[in-house]
Amino acid sequence: MSGELEILEAAARDFDLEAADDFVDLRRLTAVIDRLDAKRCRVVAVATKRGDHLLTGKSATSWVASECQMSKTAAANRLCVGEQLAGMPKVAQALSSGDIGFQAASVICHLQQRVVEAGGSTDEAMWIENAGESSIKDLADVASSTWHAVDPTAFKAKVEEAHQRRQLCISECGDMYRLDGWLELTAGVAVKTAVESLCNRLGESDRRSPKQRRADALVEMAHHAMDQGTLPRRNGVRPHIAVHTTIEGLKGELGAPASELADGTSISSTTVQRLACDGTLHRILKADSMVIDVGRATRAISSPQRRGIKARYRTCAGPGCHRPVSSTSGHHVDFWTEGGHNNLRKILPVCYFQHRLVHEGEWQVVQFGQGYKFIPPERPVVSRRRWGERRWAA
Template structure:
């Protein structure tokens, strides 16, 4: 049986290699290709869930999420998502079929599966056909909003507990390396939305000649926001001094003389 499954996977790998080698990408139907990829993501989710049920991760001395992240070369968050989808698809055959046929995409199926996982705590089973229809009609963003509202209506205590747990995950890292600063972290939904709105307001192109990439514009916008806050004079003092930047230079550097030390 294992040999047969191995043969099937080898045939799939061969078909993919042939497609990638011979397909004219200028004429590939992106929608059809996406349907195939989404369907395989659903299959992968079911595969890793069954591996978890078998306890494969225990043999490696790892959690199921860590095992999937390592095996599939994805983040722990993505691994947890695949495990959730794989588990819930087993009890939602209509959603599984819709994902397999391309009627809904993987992200939409993921939203539905996570909702089912949340409401299952109260032994509630969602209407699969209704949610498949929702997935066809709404964007992923809107579908996620509807799912969140449904979860809150069905299980407000569970919803609020999850919100509190997410809030506790907030963190921000600022590190200096190779002459640059790296900023990374997690914000709660309200703070994230506020920051996103402020950055986007300042990240618009400055005319047709603005050659900055979107990422560069966002970085410049965050810098501008920081300077606005510092120059407003409203930030708290530390040791009697408001936040400021020290710039060290030399007389030669200010004059721009050749060979002067960098500022």
């Protein structure tokens, strides 16, 4: 055994990673790597069967993960392949000869494990042929379907087990929020489908990356749900974003204190203007920190104005944007602290992305004939189109 290892180590040393010749046959190289991985699977299966991990007090999976320096998921995969390959000589041979790759063998081994548990067996030759003709995804789908046919109860139990592992963490992380989550397949498809329906580029000037568009789509869905007013009340009020500001802060006057979210986070005057553009204003007068008067809540855009906007527009007024007017907010061309709220002609429906462009992105909205033009800021803005590539956009 050690003799074999020494030969392999010597061969690996001779295989110079820095060699000028990078024109290596990828299929042959992959076959060598997969063959070695299969050998590793066999070694870990035999070692754990022998009980080597017991000496360390670790579970078999944890021990393999630690010895092979890989995640527990990858370790569990190696253990399964190692155990099943011992009873599947044709699959082991196809893997050794490079006829099928490691991932395909892994799919077949996992299926074999499940089918054996249900008291059946798999047709090795047929699955080797399937692996040669299908992508890994298609092979995994067929294997999953086969497992369902053989053992629907175990299949359902696996789905339920995945459902129990669902989680979503939303945490403040410096000057950003971070989302981490796991969803069962059908739930993930629901979120992905909804996000993707809002992910298209909005006009020629939309230079967001797909990742940025997905992030905006999720935020747009949250705003839309809150704007609809159909979310359940908490402590007697509909969910909304509360901002504390002063009239000076709202106008963005120099020297005005920063406006704050309810948790005390400071936000810029342009952001507070965007949020207030189509929000509800509660006037609260204070003297020496004591509330002395609370005025009636006033909507920045009244219900008749909102109906008027819907009658005038079918879509977002932003350039090249087709977002339906029902998914937009009202933007005051003259900010409403300057009296812009009285004139319906000066309220435009804009989608979340373009409303942000107008406020935080410093785009100008100027009258042009009977309509309005959206003009980007003149200073050049660096936008990262693809990884490592930078472009300049006016």
